[in-house]
Amino acid sequence: MTEITRDAVLAALSKVQEPELHQDLVTLGMVRDIxxxxxxxxxxxxxxxxxxPLRGKIEKESREAVEAIGASKVTVKLDSDVPNDGRMRGLVxxxxxxxIAIASGKGGVGKSTVAVxxxxxxxxxxxxxxLMDADIYGxxxxxxxxxxxMPSPKNDKLQPAESYGxxxxxMGYLVKPGQPLIWRGPxxxxxxxxxxxxxxxxxxxxxxxxLPPGTGDAPxxxxxxxxxxxxxxxxxxxxxSLEDASRGLEMFKTLDVPILGVIENMSYLTxxxxxxxxxxxQGGGEAMAKHYDVPFLGAIPMNPNVRIGGDxxxxxxxxxxxxxxxxxxxSLAETVAAHISIAALDGNNAPTIDxx
Numbered sequence: 001m002t003e004i005t006r007d008a009v010l011a012a013l014s015k016v017q018e019p020e021l022h023q024d025l026v027t028l029g030m031v032r033d034i035x036x037x038x039x040x041x042x043x044x045x046x047x048x049x050x051x052x053p054l055r056g057k058i059e060k061e062s063r064e065a066v067e068a069i070g071a072s073k074v075t076v077k078l079d080s081d082v083p084n085d086g087r088m089r090g091l092v093x094x095x096x097x098x099x100i101a102i103a104s105g106k107g108g109v110g111k112s113t114v115a116v117x118x119x120x121x122x123x124x125x126x127x128x129x130x131l132m133d134a135d136i137y138g139x140x141x142x143x144x145x146x147x148x149x150m151p152s153p154k155n156d157k158l159q160p161a162e163s164y165g166x167x168x169x170x171m172g173y174l175v176k177p178g179q180p181l182i183w184r185g186p187x188x189x190x191x192x193x194x195x196x197x198x199x200x201x202x203x204x205x206x207x208x209x210x211l212p213p214g215t216g217d218a219p220x221x222x223x224x225x226x227x228x229x230x231x232x233x234x235x236x237x238x239x240x241s242l243e244d245a246s247r248g249l250e251m252f253k254t255l256d257v258p259i260l261g262v263i264e265n266m267s268y269l270t271x272x273x274x275x276x277x278x279x280x281x282q283g284g285g286e287a288m289a290k291h292y293d294v295p296f297l298g299a300i301p302m303n304p305n306v307r308i309g310g311d312x313x314x315x316x317x318x319x320x321x322x323x324x325x326x327x328x329x330x331s332l333a334e335t336v337a338a339h340i341s342i343a344a345l346d347g348n349n350a351p352t353i354d355x356x
Contacts, residue, residue, distance in 0.1 A: 042075035048341035050126035053334035082205040083344040087227035105244025115210035121333035123165035133170030146313020189221040230260035237284035261295035
């Protein structure tokens with residue numbers, strides 16, 4: 001019987017492609033900790049995100065490749081090391097590997113719902129997640145995450161609240177309930193900078209930023225203060241929502257922020273007989289993505305439990321993970337994470353911009 005060597009294992013695994021990066025596991029440096037004991041082989045595959053949507057395929061093909069060289073027992077351990085997008089984030093007191101903004105051109109499209117559920121889904125996969133509620137005028141994240149208070153400051157640093165494995169900061173923690181914020185641009189800019197520099201975020205794989213609707217001071221301030229890995233645009237299928245979302249997309253293109261893609265929320269309603277009702281129209285988000293030549297990340301169906309979960313502080317991916325909406329959101333989290341990994345490993349980094 002032919003002796004199994006480390007070189008033989010690496011040669012076998014060099015034929016296994018990472019499906020999204022389109023290179024083999026060995027070239028990408030994803031194979032670690034090879035141990036050979038006779039005909040038993042174990043090794044780790046270091047994925048670029050714990051939310052890898054094709055982890056099952058990678059594990060299966062890796063196992064089969066090593067079995068093909070005579071291994072009778074193959075143990076594959078899947079681990080992850082999220083790549084850094086290479087951007088310098090000097091205001092943050094700990095490494096933030098990737099910063100992802102969730103934006104929309106208008107209110108009422110479910111942007112905060114998408115941000116909250118994407119953050120929780122990524123945290124459930126094992127990633128280190130922060131969620132910054134930059135919607136200064138309408139901070140809903142504390143309610144939606146079931147975390148109405150934050151810890152006391154420590155060592156002159158704000159301590160983020162934590163829920164479902166997600167670290168959070170929101171203006172909702174710093175003002176009295178129902179108190180309006182009547183602020184102009186400079187004050188808003190200062191608040192966003194404080195959320196970045198004065199919060200003890202710790203090391204994060206992904207910082208999700210829930211932006212206010214529109215194309216005003218908040219996204220401009222954020223782009224100046226915190227270089228973004230990219231932005232996700234949330235829209236409804238209807239024409240009015242698409243027009244506003246297009247303005248938001250154009251703004252980020254002007255700011256040289258990479259567009260990760262478009263999500264169509266409230267895409268359809270599944271009826272009791274299994275048919276779908278297009279409440280707000282059909283296919284608008286996909287058409288918008290095609291028009292701007294950016295990825296269409298996916299559609300989220302309407303589901304009353306999404307609203308109920310938001311009101312009760314239990315996001316749908318926690319409250320009803322087998323529902324159609326939760327499955328769509330979990331899949332979207334995996335897709336966004338995959339796009340971030342591809343961009344980071346391709347070195348597709350946007351330049352730092354200064355806004356005067």
